[in-house]
Amino acid sequence: MNWRIFPKKRAVDQKKSKKREWFDAVLFAVIVATLIRVFFIEAYVIPSASMEKTLLIGDYLFVSKVNYGARVPMTPIAFPFAHHTMPITETKAYWDGVQWKYRRLPGLSDIKRNDIVVFNLPVGDTVALENQEPSYYNLVRQFGWKTVNNQYTITSRPIDKRENIIKRCIGMSGDIVSMKAGLVSVNGQPESLKNTGQMPYKIQVKTTDINFEVFKDLGFAVNEMEQVDATTYIANATSEMIDKLKALDFIKSVSLAVKPETIDDGDLFPLDPNRKWNVDNFGPVKIPAMGWTVKLDSNTMPLYYRAIRTYEGNKVEQKGNTWYINDQPATSYTFKMNYYWMMGDNRHNSIDSRYWGFVPEDHIVGKALFIWMSWDKDATFFHKIRWNRLLKGIH
Incomplete structure (x- = not known):
């Protein structure tokens, strides 16, 4: 007598095909690598000389997301391992139809003065794709809005998809920074350039x-x-x-060899005709801090207008002598975020906070940890690797 009353169960433990095994392995690797890159550590390469001699062109770094707390992706739908542009097609590597508000996981420490920090370019919200000028706004000032918008393809980028920049944090939230004859002062105390800067x-x-x-x-x-x-x-x-x-x-x-105070560079932050500043002489400037309230007038608004309007998302306009924030008359404003002042160690070859002002906390990517590879493209074949820089810590 045949007691089998159920059909024979299909074996579920049959071996997967080789293609399926490879697909599963690659998918798992991509997910793990993406999580590591987003929440723990990310590789970064130095593209310019703005941090010499601390960091050289061709230095490959590891940047920690853990030190300051990993930023939860604000643009969650994006192609893995691509920042803002696909490598071959040159098209957008993300979809900005879904945007999450700024949140950050707990970190090991806050940003400290003189930390070397990777962050998103504050003025990278609007970009002229065919031009290497770091700021669309500089192009508009030089050539006019109509010329720039007719000549170039203009696009906007969300915060976490703006260009990554690396600089040294010179000023913290609430600090007062200034520079005279090439020497930076913070809260009235001179901060001499370290031996690694130039x-x-x-x-x-x-x-x-x-x-x-x-x-x-x-x-x-x-x-x-x-x-x-x-x-x-x-x-x-x-x-x-x-x-x-x-x-x-x-x-x-x-x-x-620095500029005298009488020279006005003209294109420096905050683009105020009443402030005749240059790369060696500027300030004093107070860096906004969360909870700090600033009085709004003709002296302060050139400094804080972009932070209030663009970074903190308010509608700001002036009617007569009165400022309106979100359609309400305002004589003061209390900041919702912390801000920082970033500068390159190669002081006369760096586009930094002297040009575009404060860096908001939601733009912070991570802290530079150490150099894992250094490649000198201009050296001879046998000297391209800078062996003395491998696994070198960053200070």
């Missing part, structure tokens, strides 16, 4: 018969030195390099 120096020598290998041995980029006359050069250097240079017998004098 400034331009005017170097006068006693003779025209110079062995430039001496300069090279001290770390100078000889090919970038500018010759003013037969015995005068302008060169970027750290304070440590300058101290060693002054000890050489053929050096006549060395001094900082």
